[in-house]
Amino acid sequence: MGFTASTYVNFVAESTAAGERLIRTYGSARDDFDVVIVGSGMGGGLLADDLSDRRGADLRILVIEAGSFLYPTHVYNVCRFVNSDVARHFGCDTFWQTGDSAQEFYIGEKPQLNLGGRSVFWSGLIPEIQDWELEFFPASVRANLRGGLLDRAGEVMNQSRSMGVTAQAVVVRLRDSPLAEHFWIQETPRALHQPYLRPDGIPASEFFTESTGVFNTAELLIDQLGLTPGANDDAPGLHLLLNTYVEDVRDLGDDVEVVARSTSSGQTRTFRAGKVVLCGGSIESPKLLRRSEAFASLPDQAKVLVGRGLTDHPTSNEITTFVTGIDDVEIPRLSNAKIIFYSKGLRDGGVIRYPFNVEMNINHEYWHLRDDDPRALPKPAAGPSRLDIKFSFANCLDDENVIRMPDPVSYVPEIALHNLSWADHLTKVRFPLIAGWMTNDDDLWAILNEVTNQIFSRFHCDGVSARPDGEIWYGQGGKGFGWGTVHHAAGSLRMPARPSLDAAFGPSVLDEDLRVVGTQNLYVCDMSVMPLASAANPVRTLAALALRLSARLG
Numbered sequence: 001m002g003f004t005a006s007t008y009v010n011f012v013a014e015s016t017a018a019g020e021r022l023i024r025t026y027g028s029a030r031d032d033f034d035v036v037i038v039g040s041g042m043g044g045g046l047l048a049d050d051l052s053d054r055r056g057a058d059l060r061i062l063v064i065e066a067g068s069f070l071y072p073t074h075v076y077n078v079c080r081f082v083n084s085d086v087a088r089h090f091g092c093d094t095f096w097q098t099g100d101s102a103q104e105f106y107i108g109e110k111p112q113l114n115l116g117g118r119s120v121f122w123s124g125l126i127p128e129i130q131d132w133e134l135e136f137f138p139a140s141v142r143a144n145l146r147g148g149l150l151d152r153a154g155e156v157m158n159q160s161r162s163m164g165v166t167a168q169a170v171v172v173r174l175r176d177s178p179l180a181e182h183f184w185i186q187e188t189p190r191a192l193h194q195p196y197l198r199p200d201g202i203p204a205s206e207f208f209t210e211s212t213g214v215f216n217t218a219e220l221l222i223d224q225l226g227l228t229p230g231a232n233d234d235a236p237g238l239h240l241l242l243n244t245y246v247e248d249v250r251d252l253g254d255d256v257e258v259v260a261r262s263t264s265s266g267q268t269r270t271f272r273a274g275k276v277v278l279c280g281g282s283i284e285s286p287k288l289l290r291r292s293e294a295f296a297s298l299p300d301q302a303k304v305l306v307g308r309g310l311t312d313h314p315t316s317n318e319i320t321t322f323v324t325g326i327d328d329v330e331i332p333r334l335s336n337a338k339i340i341f342y343s344k345g346l347r348d349g350g351v352i353r354y355p356f357n358v359e360m361n362i363n364h365e366y367w368h369l370r371d372d373d374p375r376a377l378p379k380p381a382a383g384p385s386r387l388d389i390k391f392s393f394a395n396c397l398d399d400e401n402v403i404r405m406p407d408p409v410s411y412v413p414e415i416a417l418h419n420l421s422w423a424d425h426l427t428k429v430r431f432p433l434i435a436g437w438m439t440n441d442d443d444l445w446a447i448l449n450e451v452t453n454q455i456f457s458r459f460h461c462d463g464v465s466a467r468p469d470g471e472i473w474y475g476q477g478g479k480g481f482g483w484g485t486v487h488h489a490a491g492s493l494r495m496p497a498r499p500s501l502d503a504a505f506g507p508s509v510l511d512e513d514l515r516v517v518g519t520q521n522l523y524v525c526d527m528s529v530m531p532l533a534s535a536a537n538p539v540r541t542l543a544a545l546a547l548r549l550s551a552r553l554g
Contacts, residue, residue, distance in 0.1 A: 002261050003245040007411050009093035012068045013243050013263035019069030024225040026241050028233035034059040035553055036258050036273040038246045041117020042539055043526040044279030045217020046546040052224045052238040055554040061238050064260055066245040067114035087121045094283050095415045111281055116218030124191040126157050127536035132345025133394055136532040138496040138512045144548050153543035157191045158215045167337035169329040179454055182354055183341035191215040249292040251519045275521045275553055282489045282528040290405045298518040301507040307403035309491040313533040314426055316391040317479050319452055321466040322384035323459040331385045337362040355435035356393040357535040384461050391448055395533040396433040397491040423480055433500040445475030488538050490530035497531030514549050525549050
């Protein structure tokens with residue numbers, strides 16, 4: 001049985017006129033490449049783009065993508081639709097779980113399979129992993145990330161600098177508070193994909209004269225390929241095959257063989273490359289490795305870890321208040337800001353006191369491009385501004401979370417994932433591993449409420465200190481933790497990782513260069529490689545790892 005378009009519910013397999021017009025699809029009979037990259041999302045797309053920029057004149061590089069060309073731009077900002085609705089509409093049933101949201105094993109959303117992967121459904125936030133979290137990475141990786149790769153990743157992703165003068169002034173006031181002892185406070189960096197913002201974050205006055213500023217890997221690959229279908233497919237440079245599902249990977253020693261199947265015709269092709277990189281994501285890549293002939297080359301201690309450890313970062317529900325200012329700074333209703341409080345990871349009695357970041361939105365409903373249509377969401381010019389905060393915790397890999405591999409002729413596995421909304425599980429199991437402290441639910445809510453109060457009390461609403469809307473604090477009225485999701489699921493094909501704070505590094509599926517142990521030329525570069533789920537959105541870390549791997553491949 002081979003992969004077909006019906007294998008995954010909601011999977012799109014088609015060649016459209018727009019895709020054929022925009023994308024140069026590989027059509028040569030040649031099957032030899034220097035590098036084959038499986039997957040076009042944030043890991044594979046950035047890897048292919050950087051490798052093509054540096055070595056496209058002399059290396060043949062092939063990107064194989066199971067999905068189709070869907071959108072050339074940032075579709076998360078489709079006007080009038082909630083982000084989660086758009087992402088869910090294009091999510092594919094690549095796995096199944098028992099029970100429902102009220103039971104132990106649950107993932108809230110499904111991944112997308114298309115050119116650009118999840119990057120075309122991404123909100124653009126690129127916050128940075130912090131120094132204390134990098135201690136969970138092996139030494140050489142840690143040194144490279146600290147040594148400038150994270151900064152370079154931000155540059156590659158078109159990092160913006162500000163949302164404007166109000167946001168800047170709020171950050172200045174927050175830094176002048178006791179919170180600054182334990183948190184780095186700054187505007188949340190994000191990829192510049194809003195066409196109505198200049199690089200300094202100031203709204204543009206003439207929208208039609210501004211570039212779109214889009215960042216997603218579909219755009220990068222289209223730019224590399226050009227607009228001439230049928231160009232020289234036998235030449236060096238980047239080549240792309242859409243609607244092609246990789247069925248098998250065979251380690252031949254000096255070369256790696258890839259068996260791929262067309263999702264439209266069902267025909268298979270075999271490609272041979274000096275190096276192959278799996279970039280299908282935390283669900284697809286471990287499935288592919290496990291079903292591949294290359295799996296037999298892995299040592300036993302690596303085999304048992306394939307598909308095990310899947311972890312996301314626990315994130316609290318939001319708490320809302322309404323404000324008109326902070327100290328002497330007014331916060332107009334039409335202003336907006338996105339601010340992050342990065343934990344410094346300071347220790348108290350040997351444990352990390354705050355193993356979490358705090359994310360703050362001011363008038364977040366105005367931030368997304370889709371709401372630039374004034375008819376979609378009326379914007380009152382007067383009245384208090386809405387301010388929301390939530391907490392996002394770092395999290396070690398969880399070996400109780402397993403992708404239960406399907407039989408060799410099937411593709412859709414069961415996933416067992418602990419529901420991260422269980423505060424009791426977090427306080428007694430997860431937080432001791434990441435931070436070294438154990439507590440109970442009530443003490444956890446007390447910590448979150450203490451920080452919430454410190455933040456809110458800095459703001460005022462018409463002169464009165466800000467308080468949670470309805471006086472509902474954490475631990476009350478359903479304010480706790482959200483569901484585990486596949487937004488940032490990590491660790492199913494780990495590099496060397498610490499199982500807990502300050503512990504020695506344990507066995508892994510990959511080495512520090514992201515090469516599959518037991519093989520010579522098979523690599524992985526997606527969220528599955530992560531040794532921990534950082535408190536911040538990990539996309540910048542993955543971008544840095546892609547740049548690092550690119551340098552090692554050529």
